[in-house]
Amino acid sequence: MTETHTTHHGAPADASIGAGSSDARYGREGRPTGPVPKVDRRQKVDLSISPTVVRGCLRLAELFVLIGLGAVIAWAYVGAEVQSALFFYVGFTLGLPLVYVLASDFSRLYRVAVLQMQWGTIRAACATWTGVFIVGLVLSVILKESESLSRVWLAGWFLSGLLGIAIVRHLAHSIIGGWAEEGRLQQNVVLVGGGQTGQRLIDALKESDAHYIKICGVFDDRSSDRAPDIIDGVRKLGSFDELVRFARSNRIDMLLVALPITAENRMLQLLQKLWVLPVDIRLSALDSKLRFKSGTYSYIGNVPFLDVYKRPLTDWDYVLKSVSDRVIAATMLIASLPIFAITAIAIKLDSKGPVFFKQRRYGFNNELVEVYKFRTLSHQSQDSNAEKLVTADDDRVTGVGRFLRRSSIDELPQLITVLKGDMSMVGPRPHAVLAKAADQLYGDVVDGYFARHRVKPGITGWAQINGWRGETDTDEKIRRRTEYDLFYIDNWSLVFDLYIILRTPWALLKGENAY
Numbered sequence: 083m084t085e086t087h088t089t090h091h092g093a094p095a096d097a098s099i100g101a102g103s104s105d106a107r108y109g110r111e112g113r114p115t116g117p118v119p120k121v122d123r124r125q126k127v128d129l130s131i132s133p134t135v136v137r138g139c140l141r142l143a144e145l146f147v148l149i150g151l152g153a154v155i156a157w158a159y160v161g162a163e164v165q166s167a168l169f170f171y172v173g174f175t176l177g178l179p180l181v182y183v184l185a186s187d188f189s190r191l192y193r194v195a196v197l198q199m200q201w202g203t204i205r206a207a208c209a210t211w212t213g214v215f216i217v218g219l220v221l222s223v224i225l226k227e228s229e230s231l232s233r234v235w236l237a238g239w240f241l242s243g244l245l246g247i248a249i250v251r252h253l254a255h256s257i258i259g260g261w262a263e264e265g266r267l268q269q270n271v272v273l274v275g276g277g278q279t280g281q282r283l284i285d286a287l288k289e290s291d292a293h294y295i296k297i298c299g300v301f302d303d304r305s306s307d308r309a310p311d312i313i314d315g316v317r318k319l320g321s322f323d324e325l326v327r328f329a330r331s332n333r334i335d336m337l338l339v340a341l342p343i344t345a346e347n348r349m350l351q352l353l354q355k356l357w358v359l360p361v362d363i364r365l366s367a368l369d370s371k372l373r374f375k376s377g378t379y380s381y382i383g384n385v386p387f388l389d390v391y392k393r394p395l396t397d398w399d400y401v402l403k404s405v406s407d408r409v410i411a412a413t414m415l416i417a418s419l420p421i422f423a424i425t426a427i428a429i430k431l432d433s434k435g436p437v438f439f440k441q442r443r444y445g446f447n448n449e450l451v452e453v454y455k456f457r458t459l460s461h462q463s464q465d466s467n468a469e470k471l472v473t474a475d476d477d478r479v480t481g482v483g484r485f486l487r488r489s490s491i492d493e494l495p496q497l498i499t500v501l502k503g504d505m506s507m508v509g510p511r512p513h514a515v516l517a518k519a520a521d522q523l524y525g526d527v528v529d530g531y532f533a534r535h536r537v538k539p540g541i542t543g544w545a546q547i548n549g550w551r552g553e554t555d556t557d558e559k560i561r562r563r564t565e566y567d568l569f570y571i572d573n574w575s576l577v578f579d580l581y582i583i584l585r586t587p588w589a590l591l592k593g594e595n596a597y
Contacts, residue, residue, distance in 0.1 A: 130335050131266045133294070134397045137192040140254050141183050147246040148179035148211075152239045160232045170230055174218060182214045194267055195293065197251070197258050204251045208244050215240050268296045270333055274325065274352060275340035276302040276313060283340045283366050283385070284314050290383025298334065301325040322352060329359050330448055336362040338387070342369065353390065360447050360536035363391040394536050394571050402576055407507045410583070411500035418494055425456055425482075425491060432482040433460055438495055443512035446538045451504040453512055454495035458483025490590050496541045508579045509540025510567035511551070531560075534567045537574075544570035547582055547589040 152175040160171075186192060186207060196203050222231060261267050273280050280300055287295060299319035311318045319328060328334070337356060341349055349365075356363060364387035367379060379386040395403055426437045438454055445451035459478045479487065486492040499505040505512065545551070545566035550559065570578070 128264070128266060128333065130269065130333060131261050132397045132400070133194045133267065135401055136194055136197075136258065136267075138398065140192055140197070140250070141187070143250050143254075144186070144207075144247060145179050145183050147250055148182065148243050149175055151242045151246055152179070155238045155242065156232075156235055159238065160235050170222070170225075174222075174231070178214055178218045181217075182211050185210050185214055194258060197254055198262060199255075203255070204248050207247050207251055211243055211247055212240075215243075265296070267294065269294055269335045271295055271297050271336045271338055272319075272325065272329065272334055273297065273300045273316070273338050273340050274302075274322070274356070276300045276318060277304065277340075279342065279366070279369060280340040281313050283338065283368055284316055286368055286385045287382060288314070290385050292383035292385070295382060298332070301328070322355060326355060326359065329361060334359075334361055335393075336364065338382075339363065339365045339390070341365070357391055358530055358533040358536070360393050361391075362389070362393050364388065365390050394574060399574070403506065403574075403579070404503070406576060406579065407500050408503075410507050411497045415497045415501070418497070421491065421494065425486065425494075428482045429457055429480075433480045435460070441514055443514050443539070444535055445504055445512060446535060448532060448535050451499065451512065451539070453505070454498055456483075456486055456492040456495060458487050458492050493541055500541065504538070506538040506540045507542070508570075508582045509538050509543055510534040510570070511543055511546060511563075512539035530568070531564055534564060534571070537571055542582060542586045542589075543567060544578075544582055547585040549589075551589070 156171055156175065189206065189210060190196060191203055191207055191210065219236070258267070273283065280302070284297065287297065297316050299317050300313060301320055301322055301324065302318060303321045303323075325337075329337070337359070339349070339352065341352070353363070364380065364382075367386040367388050378388065380389050381387065429435075429437050435457055437457060439457040439459075441453050441455070442450050443453045458480060460480055483492070496505060500507060543566070545563045548566055550563040550566055570582075
């Protein structure tokens with residue numbers, strides 16, 4: 083492990099992230115360095131649906147429906163009489179639905195596999211609600227408060243609760259069934275390494291209770307005599323060098339490395355190729371004689387693994403960032419409509435051509451996304467692939483365009499891209515497909531450059547507020563920008579996002595490196 087130094091900004095200080103390094107070693111923060119195979123641009127692939135989020139959303143839906151029904155019926159029928167026993171009405175209205183959710187969770191009624199069985203889960207859920215309601219009635223009698231509660235309210239809430247649960251679960255069954263048919267509830271898995279080790283891992287996974295796992299194939303560099311082309315019906319799809327392209331072009335959620343832990347050099351060579359992908363990477367501990375504390379392992383079914391890399395922004399983190407992105411983008415878009423109007427008029431008066439400029443750029447997992455900006459170059463000088471970056475005193479920039487670029491007002495239309503879901507408010511800045519530093523494509527300059535694409539690109543980012551914005555005419559500039567981007571990905575939090583958004587206006591006022 084090389085020693086890591088940090089600046090006062092929190093990003094790695096030295097710039098040894100890697101040009102030209104060919105040996106398999108670890109760089110800063112434990113990341114492998116060395117040459118990374120080129121990757122193809124590709125079209126969007128739908129992500130898998132998180133079972134954790136599905137279960138959580140159903141819990142919340144049932145909780146709010148039951149609480150809402152109880153509150154509405156109490157307000158509509160009981161009215162002022164609620165005041166005389168307000169404590170018990172509130173306690174029942176909040177307490178019984180919460181106990182129902184906990185009891186359903188304990189009974190495993192929120193498992194995705196169970197939710198696909200429509201009538202079975204509805205009957206069991208209604209039985210649970212009935213049991214909880216009976217316990218609540220018994221408790222009210224014991225506390226001698228049964229006379230304080232309206233019989234009509236209790237009966238109306240109980241019956242409407244049964245109907246509400248049935249409707250919610252019927253809708254959940256329909257939605258989850260559609261996702262299941264599309265294969266979006268499965269975890270698509272690729273085995274990295276075949277032979278006898280891969281054979282034992284496939285057998286163990288098939289014998290375990292891991293029905294949500296789909297083994298898509300095996301990748302191995304060895305010849306057919308050492309790594310058969312078919313293992314228990316699972317085909318060998320190619321070599322290690324072909325795995326990155328396959329994972330980019332298909333929805334792959336997890337890479338399971340079936341290599342001995344002792345094969346250190348081979349492992350490092352693999353990781354330096356694979357860590358740029360937005361997938362979980364786990365090392366099989368099935369055949370390992372080493373034994374760690376139980377908390378060290380993660381499990382698929384009952385098969386133990388060691389987590390090597392975790393995909394950033396999964397489950398509720400992904401939902402939290404997606405929701406906050408759209409809320410902030412919608413708010414800013416509405417607030418900036420006057421600026422949109424003034425800017426559009428200024429552009430039309432200043433030069434001929436359209437108000438907006440559309441450019442294809444790299445997005446999440448190297449997907450191509452369309453980014454919108456206010457036009458800042460003369461119409462005849464438009465460069466949709468950014469083959470020539472804008473520099474200081476660039477004669478292609480219009481008079482109005484120079485102000486828009488320096489103030490970053492030209493970036494405001496990207497709020498629309500955020501609302502579409504192709505960008506985030508905060509993240510690595512998206513680069514055009516042919517953007518270069520010192521006449522070299524960014525991916526040729528920085529090893530691990532494409533690891534920036536493990537999350538969606540952003541309008542602003544950690545690199546931008548620390549001065550690494552604008553022209554990238556040297557290798558050093560794109561290396562430093564990449565370092566800050568990777569630091570952001572590894573340390574994401576909602577608070578970090580809000581801090582960057584609040585710091586952005588100050589960075590724009592300073593106007594560093596903006597031409």
